[in-house]
Amino acid sequence: MKVTRELVDSVAHLARLDLDAAEREAALRDLTRILDYVDALSALDTDGVQPMSHALRLQNVLRADEPAPSMAAQDVLQNAPERKDGCFLAPRAVE
């Protein structure tokens, strides 16, 4: 996969990152190197190999539907830059 400047800009926007010109060039270089490195895998024949999404041999990690206490609301809100009436205050998002 070829990493282009447009792709870097688009990914940066999706991640809400504000990159300056130097950072964009660095990201282009780094992403290209990372993808090239991973590309070594495509040299392997993976026909008939099940795709694997997890490295650990774990499955069915489940819990019972039993409630436990939640955090205190002031702790939940502790890192909020702004709050009002127990809510987080965010830039206007609803119409």
Next chain:
Amino acid sequence: MTAYEMVVGLEVHVELATRTKLFCACSAAFGGAPNTHCCPVCSGMPGALPVLNRRVVDLAIATGLALGCRITRHTQFDRKNYFYPDLPKAYQISQLYMPICRGGSVQIDVGGARKDVRIHEIHMEEDAGKLVHDPWTDRTMADYNRCGVPLLEIVSEPDMRSPEEVVAYLEKLRATLQYLGVSDCKMQEGSLRADVNLSVRPVGSEALGTRTEMKNLNSFKAIARAVAGEFRRQVELLQDGRAVRQETRRWDDNKDTSFAMRSKEDAQDYRYFPEPDLPPLVIDEAWIERVRASLPELAEAKIARFQRDMGLSERDARALTAEKPLCDLFEQTAACCARPKDAANWVMGEVRAALKARGLAPDALTLAPEALARIVLLTAQGSLARDGAREALQAAMDASPDAPLDVDAFARAHGLLLARDDGACERAVREALQAFPAEVARCRAGEEKLVGFLVGQAMKRMPGRGDPRRVSELLREALRAPDA
């Protein structure tokens, strides 16, 4: 002019009736002060690990079995990435690649025609938080209590062709989910939400037109209106030679029209990938069979049983099972009074009419089945007349569920009981006959219409309320006798 037809598919989200959230032990109960049902997992703190709630999987399998779906044996969750303040993690854990159920159908009945609406898939996902616009600061207030509450998204195939079919599908689906105990399906609390995908095409065409997605639909009535309104809008566009744009629209029920929503930039680029924090889920035969064995009786089985064991018509049985709260009331009432046909007539007739008059949804019903059973029984025995029984029903519906109405005491106190006591009736009849000898003579000579007058006169002479049937019987007997 070309005739068009609508092609509609629905995405229904239901909040599951679990005690806790999908991936943490916070309460999933509706309401609560803002941000009091939150923990590091559901508020997106770095380093927190989600753990799947077993009950959610049970309910998803139960839903799949009830709708005839295939259950996916090896499944997993996927991460859907987007930035929006309703989602503190900046991603939603959902299922894209391997939904837990595929296939299946919902059978609907519109205008006497049966039809299967196919299910495309059902997947598990977490709900988002609640955002409210704050006019004072012109900003958005976020409450994350709903964040992480388990949802099933039930995606239909585009098999519906009219607003009636859409509503029939939703009603059938809701009843099934309620019988299963999967969800309370309260639209007013957002535990059942439907998005409508709609396109139009010339009748007879097989190709699909460009579809729009409609959101913000708060009731079945609003959905029916929105479907009809969006159909009109798209047909008008095409007739004007313009094109339908693929977009998300917001239905405004007050204005009876939909508006294009400001399209979220890059809305389609969710960059899904397998959720690394949750290991795969393997569902074996034993698990499925365990859930199957625990399935309650569903509507179709009830319809068959009501006809077989209770002598109801198929039409009545179907109408009764369409809404679980009314069906529950019917079954409990019938069990109390052992008069299933009368109980069915009361529930479908008077009770439904009373709910409608009060502007209440069936799930707001608090009528005690014991009270209704007593009303049914007293009416059937002739101790309560229709109007008296209606009065008792209103009082029984007003009573709090913890203190159900004592129907007999109420009827006595309000003079609703018809005097079945023959002594009182006979006295009243005798007095009436003595007071109107001329009319009695004309009656005996064959003037049938005067009988009603004499019954009325006898009723007036009753101490409480007379039973008109009994009074009339006694009066006719007396008229037949030689010397009254």
